[in-house]
Structures are given as C-alpha cells and as structure tokens.
Amino acid sequence: QIQLVQSGPELKKPGESVKISCKASGYTFTDYAMHWVKQAPGKGLKWMGWINTYTGKPTYADDFKGRFVFSLEASASTANLQISNLKNEDTATYFCARWVRDSYAHVDWGQGVMVTVSS
Amino acid sequence: DTVLTQSPALAVSPGERVTISCRASESVSTLMHWYQQKPGQQPKLLIYKASNLASGVPARFSGSGSGTDFTFTIDPVEADDIATYYCHQSWNSPLTFGSGTKLEIK
Numbered sequence: 001q002i003q004l005v006q007s008g009p010e011l012k013k014p015g016e017s018v019k020i021s022c023k024a025s026g027y028t029f030t031d032y033a034m035h036w037v038k039q040a041p042g043k044g045l046k047w048m049g050w051i052n053t054y055t056g057k058p059t060y061a062d063d064f065k066g067r068f069v070f071s072l073e074a075s076a077s078t079a080n081l082q083i084s085n086l087k088n089e090d091t092a093t094y095f096c097a098r099w100v101r102d103s104y105a106h107v108d109w110g111q112g113v114m115v116t117v118s119s
Numbered sequence: 120d121t122v123l124t125q126s127p128a129l130a131v132s133p134g135e136r137v138t139i140s141c142r143a144s145e146s147v148s149t150l151m152h153w154y155q156q157k158p159g160q161q162p163k164l165l166i167y168k169a170s171n172l173a174s175g176v177p178a179r180f181s182g183s184g185s186g187t188d189f190t191f192t193i194d195p196v197e198a199d200d201i202a203t204y205y206c207h208q209s210w211n212s213p214l215t216f217g218s219g220t221k222l223e224i225k
Contacts, residue, residue, distance in 0.1 A: 035214075037162075045154075045162065045205055047214040061213040095161055103168060104209045105152040109161035 002026035004096055004110035011116045012086050019082040020113045022096030029077035030054045033099040035106055036070065036081050040092045050099060051079060086117045121145050123206050123217035130223040136194035139220045141206035143187045150210035153182055153191045156219075157202045165204075166191060198224050 007021045022034065036048040049060040051070040058070040069082040079096055093114050097106035122144040131137045141151065149169040154162035164173045166182035169189060182191045193200055201224050206217040 044218045045156075045207075045216040047216065097162075103152075103164075103171070103173075104150050105164055105167040105173075105207070106154075106162075107164055107167075107173070109163070112161050 002098070002108050004098060004108055006094075006096060006110040006113045009114040009116070011118070013119055014086055014088060014117055016086050016117075017082065017084040018086060018115055019080055020094055020115070022079045022081075022110050024077045024079070024098065027098075030074060032101075034070075034079040035097045035099050037095045037097055037106075038064075038092045039095065039112070040089075045095075048081075048094075053079065083115070086115075088117050090115060091117045120213055121147060121208055121211045121215050123208060123215055125204075125206060125217040125220045127218070128221040128223065130225050131196050132225045133198050134195045136192065137196050137222065139191045139204055139206075139222075141184075141189045141191070141217050143189070143208060145211065146186045147208035147210035149185045150208055151182075151184060151189045152207045152209065153180075154205045154207060155200075155202045156205065162205065193222075196222075196224070200224070 003025045005023045010018050012018050030053045033050050035050040038046045048064045051058045067084045071080045093112040095112045096110040098108040100107040124142045151169045153166040156162045165176050165180050170182045203219040203221045205219045
C-alpha cells in the first residue's frame with residue numbers, strides 16, 4: 001500500500017535551520033509530484049508548493065520563497081523540506097502529500113512533522 | 120489568490136443529513152476537493168473533482184457543484200464523523216484551502 005512516512009518532531013531556536021523528510025513507498029516515486037502543506041497550531045491548511053519528482057524542479061507559493069527549499073533523494077524515494085533562519089511563525093505541522101494528476105488532488109498524505117521554534 | 124469561504128462550525132445529531140458549503144471568490148471549474156481532518160491526524164481525501172468519491176470512502180459522503188459554488192454532504196451522519204472538513208481548489212495557482220468547517224455531534 002502507498003505510504004508517506006515523515007521524520008520526527010523538531011525543536012529549534014530562532015535563526016536555526018531544519019530539514020524534514022518524507023519517505024514514499026508503494027508506488028513509483030518519480031511518477032507523482034510531491035506537495036508540501038503547512039498547518040499552524042489550531043489553524044487551517046496552507047499550500048506551500050510542490051516539487052516535480054522526475055525533474056527535481058521545485059515551485060514555491062509566494063509566502064514560501066526564500067527560506068524554504070524542496071529537494072529530493074530520488075534513489076531513496078524521499079522528498080525533503082528545509083527551512084532556514086527559522087522564525088517563531090514557522091512553528092507548525094508540515095505535511096507532504098502525493099499529487100495524483102488524474103484527480104488533481106492530494107490523494108495520500110504523510111503523518112506530518114511538528115516543528116517548534118522557540119528560544 | 121482564490122479565497123474559499125466555508126461556514127465555521129455545524130452541530131448535527133447522528134442519523135441526520137448535513138451539508139457544508141464552499142464558495143470560491145472566482146471560478147475553479149470542477150477542481151474542488153473535500154478533505155476530512157481529525158485532531159492530530161493528517162487530512163484525508165473524501166471527494167475529488169467536486170463529486171467523485173475517493174477510494175474506500177463510504178457513499179454517505181457526496182459532493183456537488185461547479186464554478187464558484189460547491190456543497191459537501193454527509194447522509195447519514197455518524198458519531199465518527201466528528202472532524203474538520205476543508206474544501207480545496209486546484210484550478211488556480213496558488214492552490215488554496217477553505218478555513219475549515221468543524222463538525223460537532225449533538
């Protein structure tokens with residue numbers, strides 16, 4: 001069965017960096033784009049952008065340009081999200097989600113990674 | 120950005136029918152989807168492209184609409200349906216989500 005397994009929770013200080021991973025299994029990794037979604041505590045879902053898992057090309061929503069980097073380890077069927085110069089407002093759960101072209105929707109989701117930024 | 124407006128909360132009794140609306144600030148064709156999110160869990164796709172039931176989702180869930188006005192229905196509601204429901208459009212970039220409708224059981 002298709003699974004997206006994300007790395008564990010992170011506690012960081014402002015100004016530090018964090019890299020979270022999303023390991024896919026149960027399908028051909030390079031056949032489906034991977035999207036990233038942010039959810040601040042008690043808030044709704046916000047789309048961050050996506051990465052083409054075949055070419056490695058990332059696309060960022062405007063609010064996530066600059067400090068956010070999507071990358072791949074395609075040989076390991078893994079997508080990564082790196083956030084640099086962390087700010088308090090980056091405290092959130094970050095989800096990866098497999099995009100299925102036929103449905104134009106995020107069909108499968110990782111369990112989420114809680115990133116806490118606190119001094 | 121395309122703004123999706125949902126009612127914030129609804130309370131229903133088990134066995135009843137509930138309808139959640141989602142209005143888009145501009146046309147999203149039929150690329151509207153509905154997700155269920157329970158506390159501490161990831162979102163789960165229920166309906167894609169306005170009216171298509173996702174794999175393994177009970178037929179109690181349904182969706183309709185096109186353009187700017189969409190509805191999502193649960194009939195009948197079960198106690199396990201306590202969750203927040205989000206509409207989500209993928210027609211316009213950036214992709215956007217509604218603010219969510221929290222469903223409470225009376």
